[in-house]
Amino acid sequence: MGDLFENYDIIGAFWVTIQLSVLGAVGALVIGTIVAVMRVSPVGVLRILGAGYVNIFRNTPLTLLMFFSVAGMAFILGLTLSENLSTNAYRWAVIALSVYHAGFVAEALRSGVNTIPAGQAEAARAIGLTFGQSMREVLLPQAFRGAIAPLGSTLIALIKNTTVAAVILGTTKPEAAGMLQVVTENEGASLATFGLFAIGFVVLTLPIGVLFTRLSQKMAVKR
């Protein structure tokens, strides 16, 4: 097992996984928030655009987005993000992760809005709060609290889905799944190796699960 770490940069592979997760999460949060706002807006056209985004990207396999980004966008449409092939694939992987998970983030935020009983909005208006005040003081705090748990599961799904980047990253700078493939092909199958990689993901996702569960319980709105 010691040799494994010497011969293969497993730590480096997990570092790529972490980088993809963080960058993808930031991108997904930004795009997802915009889509969520469009989806709950009072303007019909914006709602349709938001719903269209969610329905298209949530129903497309992430693998397809990854392939399309490199084979379609970069090679044929010429939208390369870097001269270096591996850097180009890496950047497109981040974009594909962001675009794909933004749909899930938008739905998580919207489900947060859905947890608010209508009486809350009505009460806010009844005591004379303006639109801005009722948003700031009454509705948005409750919406964000209700969205914590689904956002947590989206983040965990995103960390696991960074492995899909293996289909375009190649073996020069692989993330965890690509590295497992290299190791398995060279060294043969070993449950210990698989266990090592699996535990790597448990270590990455378990604390986040615990943290978000705690947070959502602590922040839960008593009703």
Next chain:
Amino acid sequence: MSNLLFDAPGPKARMRHRILTVLGLALAAVIAWLVLAKMKDAGQLDGALWKPFVTDGELWREYLLAGLINTLKAAALSVVFAAIFGIVFGMGRLSSNLVIRFVSGVVVEFFRSVPVLLMMIFLFFGYFGPQEFPSASTSSLAAVVLALTLYNGSVIAELVRSGVFSLPKGQREAGLSVGLSESSTLRTVLLPQALTAMLPALISQFVVILKDTALGVQITYPDLLNTASQIGSRYSNTVPAYVVIGLIFVLLNYLLTLVASRVEKKIRSKGMTAGAVLTTAPNLVQGDANPGEPTVHGMERVGGRISDLTQRTRFEDD
């Protein structure tokens, strides 16, 4: 256009909404124009590239339909095995035997937190591929199905568990009080209702499985997505091939989602279960404060029973 967050608009707000409508349409038009202009520059709008999809029956027979059948085959096998796996381990997690409960819990939690692709790669490159198990041509299918079964089976096990938990306490008590044993109460009273309640969620899970079969590309499974590169090299139209395949996936999954919500409405309106109808798989992160309470999206407990908030808010199905 009123909904939960917004008051009925007055004249000023209506004006603002009109401006936003125009801006939204402009935004959509600009994006569409950018995409089309970029594709035109790269020569991807040539009719010749798209024509085979309309005129060439061979393209559909040899590639798209063959790939789609492989995708559906892998997905169907996975969903059947995953349902069996899920019911077995879901019941295991509800068992009164501590050891069975613990082992089932570890198995379910482990396979839920390991990425599917990691399992696929390990199974194929480690065992099925080199040993040509069960045969040289089906080794990739076996790896796809087994990996999808382990992951989705664990998700379904959680569904079974939360389905049973969402039933009112009286159901179990009634079973016990008419003299059924603990396990026959589970089998004959609780499980049938829980399975009915989780039917919509099971259909939604089929969408997840269908999308994840595309991961088989990495282990050379000839699924629908895999045909994109074949079509691309045969007809030299990679971009149109991806677009068409993407559309097939979106259409198929969207239809499945519609079926799921139909089934959900039917179960709800006919009162086919005493508990809550589950529409999505339970989260890895549990949202409710009470232990043992299932996370049910878009629903909350009101006065002891679960009411669907999405039915009241008007921006659900637009």
